[in-house]
Amino acid sequence: MIDFQLTQEQIALRDKVRRFALEEVLPVSKKYDRSEEFPRDVLEKAFKAGFMNLGIPKEYGGAGYSAIETVVVVEEMAAACAGITTSAYANDLGAKPVILMGTETQKRKVLTALTEKLRFISFATSEPNMGSDVAGLQATCERDGDNYVLNGNKFFITNGDVADFIVIFARLKGTKRHEGICAFIVPRDTEGLSTGTPMMKLGHRASDTAVVMLHDARVPAENRIGREGDGFLLAMLTFMHTRPAIGAMATGLARSAMEYAINYAKQRDAFEQKIASFQSIQHIVADMYARIEAMRLLTWKAAWLLDHGQGAEANLASSCAKLVGAEDAMRIATDALQVYGGRGYLEQYAIAKLFRDAKLFQIYEGTSQVQRNIISRYLFKDYQPVIKTF
Numbered sequence: 229m230i231d232f233q234l235t236q237e238q239i240a241l242r243d244k245v246r247r248f249a250l251e252e253v254l255p256v257s258k259k260y261d262r263s264e265e266f267p268r269d270v271l272e273k274a275f276k277a278g279f280m281n282l283g284i285p286k287e288y289g290g291a292g293y294s295a296i297e298t299v300v301v302v303e304e305m306a307a308a309c310a311g312i313t314t315s316a317y318a319n320d321l322g323a324k325p326v327i328l329m330g331t332e333t334q335k336r337k338v339l340t341a342l343t344e345k346l347r348f349i350s351f352a353t354s355e356p357n358m359g360s361d362v363a364g365l366q367a368t369c370e371r372d373g374d375n376y377v378l379n380g381n382k383f384f385i386t387n388g389d390v391a392d393f394i395v396i397f398a399r400l401k402g403t404k405r406h407e408g409i410c411a412f413i414v415p416r417d418t419e420g421l422s423t424g425t426p427m428m429k430l431g432h433r434a435s436d437t438a439v440v441m442l443h444d445a446r447v448p449a450e451n452r453i454g455r456e457g458d459g460f461l462l463a464m465l466t467f468m469h470t471r472p473a474i475g476a477m478a479t480g481l482a483r484s485a486m487e488y489a490i491n492y493a494k495q496r497d498a499f500e501q502k503i504a505s506f507q508s509i510q511h512i513v514a515d516m517y518a519r520i521e522a523m524r525l526l527t528w529k530a531a532w533l534l535d536h537g538q539g540a541e542a543n544l545a546s547s548c549a550k551l552v553g554a555e556d557a558m559r560i561a562t563d564a565l566q567v568y569g570g571r572g573y574l575e576q577y578a579i580a581k582l583f584r585d586a587k588l589f590q591i592y593e594g595t596s597q598v599q600r601n602i603i604s605r606y607l608f609k610d611y612q613p614v615i616k617t618f
């Protein structure tokens with residue numbers, strides 16, 4: 229059966245998070261964008277309201293939301309501020325490897341720590357010389373008795389500077405490409421782990437992005453997630469679960485950009501009439517609306533497949549949701565800025581921030597090119613054409 233309706237409970241959840249986003253996130257969105265401060269007080273409120281740790285199961289104190297519920301929450305939060313949402317959702321990204329492959333002991337320790345008070349967990353594959361090519365990561369891990377010794381640098385790590393735990397991906401010395409990558413839960417206070425000052429960014433300025441350095445950092449072997457060599461698969465499985473949320477963030481941002489554009493078009497005069505009366509403006513917003521509907525449906529489909537355990541299909545749908553979401557959010561933010569004319573270029577109007585924030589969706593959690601690689605790999609390998617004779 230195909231059902232595009234949210235349940236009554238999901239609608240109530242959407243309304244609750246929407247209220248929270250409008251009352252607590254939107255009013256401070258500009259302030260944090262300007263100051264580039266970490267929005268701890270808003271995140272504390274989001275934590276208390278149950279809008280963080282969305283996918284952490286209830287038995288560990290999390291919200292226990294399904295993938296569908298998660299994307300509903302994320303869209304509403306991002307409609308108010310994508311940067312604050314990136315900060316909040318980073319816990320779901322960091323916790324996912326533990327949920328997917330962690331032992332019961334690891335789950336009790338880490339997931340419970342994240343839900344008993346406001347704490348942060350980061351996810352770290354990227355390095356100064358590697359982002360898209362996860363199999364090419366160079367940080368190393370070496371077994372030494374009951375420990376592993378980690379060395380190398382991680383780059384662009386969301387919440388890296390404020391995290392209590394960082395899931396670090398590193399390779400066993402002497403291994404190549406996918407085979408020897410391991411994932412570790414590394415407590416922030418581990419000797420040998422240090423972080424750089426937060427990086428200044430074009431957008432998502434309310435999120436902390438930091439370098440994480442490892443110099444002979446010793447991590448107990450019991451902190452390894454999965455078996456030796458499971459790291460690459462674990463990173464890819466994590467992205468499969470988290471990319472729909474990036475599609476949802478993109479949808480939320482695009483929705484706001486459209487609403488700002490419509491509102492502005494109704495007020496702005498040119499040639500003795502409202503610019504909303506020009507068909508070219510009407511068509512711009514019509515395209516925005518149609519695209520936003522498509523973005524949300526793709527996101528929901530990917531989330532639905534995840535909720536129904538459809539692994540391979542979900543992976544493809546996750547990439548489609550992220551690709552279309554990211555590309556359309558950028559396009560819609562650009563078009564909304566155009567509707568504003570010169571004022572769109574001024575920081576005093578909300579649209580400039582949306583334009584800057586939209587760009588990141590095309591980059592993190594796998595660039596748009598990487599999503600196209602995943603989709604085209606499927607098309608040239610496993611896709612079954614309907615037409616058999618050409």
Ligand SMILES: Cc1cc2nc3c(=O)[nH]c(=O)nc-3n(C[C@H](O)[C@H](O)[C@H](O)COP(=O)(O)OP(=O)(O)OC[C@H]3O[C@@H](n4cnc5c(N)ncnc54)[C@H](O)[C@@H]3O)c2cc1C
Nearest residue numbers: 351352353354358359360384385386591592593594595597
């Ligand atoms: C604000 C921010 C937050 C981030 N947060 C995190 C985080 O929390 N954890 C984490 O691990 N990482 C994080 N990242 C890193 C992010 O995932 C990487 O920036 C991204 O994967 C791209 O890697 P790169 O920057 O090294 O670009 P590169 O991999 O060097 O790519 C450069 C360009 O080449 C293209 N390209 C590369 N390979 C191919 C290919 N095979 N085919 C076609 N085109 C290709 C890319 O699409 C891109 O356009 C974050 C990045 C930013 C900017």
